[in-house]
Amino acid sequence: MPPLPYARRLLQAATCPALLIASAPAAAEPIPDQIRDMIMSANPGERGTVGNVAKRAAPESAKEISALISQLNDEDKAENEAQLALQGFFDGWTGEGSIGGTLSTGNTDQEGLSASLGLDKRSLNWEHNLDLSFDYLATNGEITRERIYAGYISRFDLSGPMYFSFGLLSFERDRFSGLEYRFTESLGLGYRLRDSADFSWTIEGGPALRQTSFTDQDDENRLDLLGRTEVRWKPASNITLSESAGVVWSTGNSSLYSKSAATAKLVDNLSARVSFDVLHETEPPADREKTDTITRASVVYAF
Known part of the structure; x- marks a missing residue:
């Protein structure tokens, strides 16, 4: 053993x-x-x-x-x-167009039209956004709203997808709010808080130049400060919620806006959208309201 x-x-x-x-x-x-x-x-x-x-x-x-x-x-x-x-400047653009209308007869005859066009492009380092919109409303044959907006934003990534600089150019015309026209130019910095297919959130800010021609008072040229944010969320594959808000702060009149929208995909490239815009001027021209709102129901085609 x-x-x-x-x-x-x-x-x-x-x-x-x-x-x-x-x-x-x-x-x-x-x-x-x-x-x-x-x-x-x-x-x-x-x-x-x-x-x-x-x-x-x-x-x-x-x-x-x-x-x-x-x-x-x-x-x-x-x-x-x-x-x-390999893309050239005119390659790779995507976008959407929307149109909505209002028609009522009887004690009050009302006709309205809203239309918009948005174009987007994203390359390795650059991002471009172009937005055009038109709102028209007539009540009993008298025009009560006629607003035109055109805006272009370009962004350049500085050190990866999270940081970028931006440039903004915009034109507004809204005579019923006292604006014959207003141009805005801005340069600044931004930050991508989130950037995914389901959720994105950006904030931007910088100095802004504004040239404003009023319908019934002297023109203004000012150096202001601009801040803006955009949020886009897809809680489901066929639903998109978006919010765009901003402010141009000035020692005189400051401008604030908010654009909220809910978009539901119907079939293929066709969607339905309900949106609500708020436009606010802290010191509008005399006899003008400080706040305007626009509610739209539109059909949207993506391309």
Whole structure:
């Protein structure tokens, strides 16, 4: 019979490999073919949701599923950047046009029209936004609203997607609020608080020059301060909520605005939108209201 210490060493040598095998983590399972096909066919914006469903269906393949989604996202990003690098200025624009109307007869005859056009482009370092809008309203044959707005914003990334500078040019005409015309030019800095497919939030600010021609008082040329923010949220794949708000602060008249909208996709590129605008002047021309509101119901076509 072997001595006790010798027997103990033999027992340890026999059980050590078994202990190592038992304590080693289980090898990850390959992704089942059906789940892999589902992930591969998903749109980029749907991969996160599809991936979560896939992990619940095949928890033993969770690591491989995460790795596959990361690989696909990296490939899409590289392909998108390569395409953007080859674009000219007139390439890659997307946009939407909307139109809405009002018609009532009887004790009060009212006719109204609202139309807008928005164009967007995003390249490797630049982002461009162009917005045009027109609002018209006549009551009993008398024009009570006729507002025109045109605005252009360009942004340049300074050190990655989170920081950028911006330039703004805008034109307004609203004679019923006392504005024959008003031009605004601004340069400044901004910050992207969030920038994802489902939620984005930016804030911007800087000095602004304004040249205003009033309908019934002297013209003004001023150096003011501009601040603005934009929020876009998609709580569902067919619903988009947006908010754009800003202020041009001045020692004289300051201007504030808020544009809230809810857009529901109907079919393909066609959507329905309800929006509510608030326009406020702290010191408007004489006999003019400080606050105007515009409520719209529009049909939107994206292209």
